[in-house]
Amino acid sequence: MAFTILVDAITYASWLFVVSLGLTLVFGVLKILNIAHGSVYALGAYAAASCVAVVASWKLAPAFSLVAMLLAAAGVAAVVGPLLERTLLARFYGRDEVLLLLVTYALFLMLEDLTKLAWGVHPYFVSEPLQLFGNFALGPMRLAGYDLMLVALAAVCGVLTWAVLNRTTVGKIVLAVIHNPEMSASMGVNVQRVYTGAFTAGMFLAALGGAFTAPLVSVQPGLSVSVIVVSFAVVIIGGLGSIPGAAIGALVVGLARAASVHLMPEIELFSIYLVMAAVLMFRPEGLFQAVKARLI
């Protein structure tokens, strides 16, 4: 039972981590709690469904559907990221964070309707990538190979993001902006470009999460709501803006959910928020966010 709970927790956490990573990255750099993150997740799923359908119509090998999903996520991020950040969010920098929250909420509602306008309300199915990996036995369990691939994808996303931030010049610049945008600007850093890049990277992770979830679900309206709620729980548990926090937060949420489903299904819904409340009682800033000194 413990093994099953652990495996279920890891597979659930890997899905959640990819989405939460983008959310926490955007907050870390831009200080925006982006509710529209869920809508971009849904856009990624829809775009992936369309791209995989195109690949199938071209009679390409099924493995190309994975490339199609990746390209779909990149395409969504390339369009949505700069567009939203430059034309909308940039107008509200420096304003109250609550106002930005409301702006992203409005964006969430608009993107929901735009998605429906573009793709309608009927479901799309893209199960080819799921079938590509088959299923296999792991101890007492039978798992889909696709689940294992998602775990690997989450690990790659986490390591790459960490490496870019901590081992590259670009990353050092981003960290400098996170730490103190005014000082970074005075040192010649183009803060605006960093904001756009970080927001686009966050959107890519959201769209990537949606794109690689598409084979597991029916892609239809309503996808964005549940993911954004649970992603918020993850980043709050881990600490807003912390990448290790997002990883641990996702694992904590995954463990809480898996344990409750196996041991006490009636409290499944409650368990995630119980853990969140417990963490916030002892560490109001989340598990991995250090208490910051005031700059002045």
Add this chain to the structure above:
Amino acid sequence: MRTGTLHLPCRRRGALRGLAAAAALAVATGACAQEAFKLGIVTFLSGPAAESFGVPAGNAAKTIVEQFNKGGAPAPFDKRGFGGMPIQTVVVDEAGGAAKQVQELRNLYQRENVDAVVGYIGSGDCLAVAPVAEELKKFLVLFDCGTPRIFEDAAYKYVFRTASHGAMDNVSLARYLKSRNVKVGAFNMINQDYAWGQDSKADFAAAMGALMPQAKPGADLLPKFGAGQYGTEVSALASRPADITYSSMWGGDLQAFILQAGGRGALKDTTLVLSAADHVLPGLLDKVPDGTVLGARGAYGILSARSPLNDWFQSTYASANGGVPPVQASYRMTQALLGLKLAVERAMAANGGKKPTPEQLADALRGSSWPSPGGEIRMVLGNGHQAIQGTAIGRTKFDPAARRVVAVDVQTFRAECVNPPAGTKSLDWIKAGMPGARCD
């Protein structure tokens, strides 16, 4: 809110497709000078229930009202409009919660001055709006929601429901399993964690207890509505091997569950028993395991029997909606409109041909019966305000040549076999072993 036209999302990408039913009608009938019957239609046009229930129901309303207005329906529904009155529709989105729906219903009656409202899929919405219509003394037909509590916990004069309530789903499934000698040593359950899922699992467990007492309940899972990820639930179900896995899930939740469980090979050793799943078949196709036991709260869609009325409905609906076949919500909307049409015309026959008042409409619909594409509808429960109808259960089989799922081993159940008698609460009746059920 939209007046005079039905704008419904269509199946093709790109958006909303509308039609000008009333405008075309006025010209076609030459009835410009004649008083119109203004009809409120409430159904989900957005949100998770739109794709599975709301839009198919809305499309049915659009199609049937068009047919009524041009006199295109077969007898006894062949008079134009309602008794010659052209029908104008006002369509309202059911999304937004019960409090919003209460306000929207008031708006329909008091601002839009509709003569009747046909609507509501969500049980919570039905429970909230029924007392409002009663308070306003306005005519309301609930066409889809499943909770038995509407007329088991209250009595109404102006409120009707023209479809069987949800108890029938689970009683008929249990009767099917018993009748077909399906081996059920143990059964697992997975249902959405809200009123519908909770009520359904209680009814199914009680029906199994009454009809197949040897079957032992196993896992009892209640994932939240819209969860999307069911990997953990699939593991939990697999860890409690059972002959059948029952679910009342619907829409995207059910589709995701079947995809994820199927992807892990977890549906090979258990038979899925689904109470309301006909609408997911066209999308999932061969992903639905052959042999899945399926219900749709009525003899609808692939479970329906052929009849001239059903043939007309299926062909008319499909040709008006891009070839998409009707599913359960389409059938339920249609039977509500057919019943309302006959009630209006009966009331007009009794009052000298004038547009009927809500009281006259209520008198005409109470205790009535009429033919529908899914079989006869009879208003016999709730003092003549709640319908009963027969139903059908079958097993799925994917037809690779036709690229569609068909139903095999279909068994029909008469209404009195799977619905409680008047004056009895559903769950009490099921737990008592369904006394008085007539299944011959």
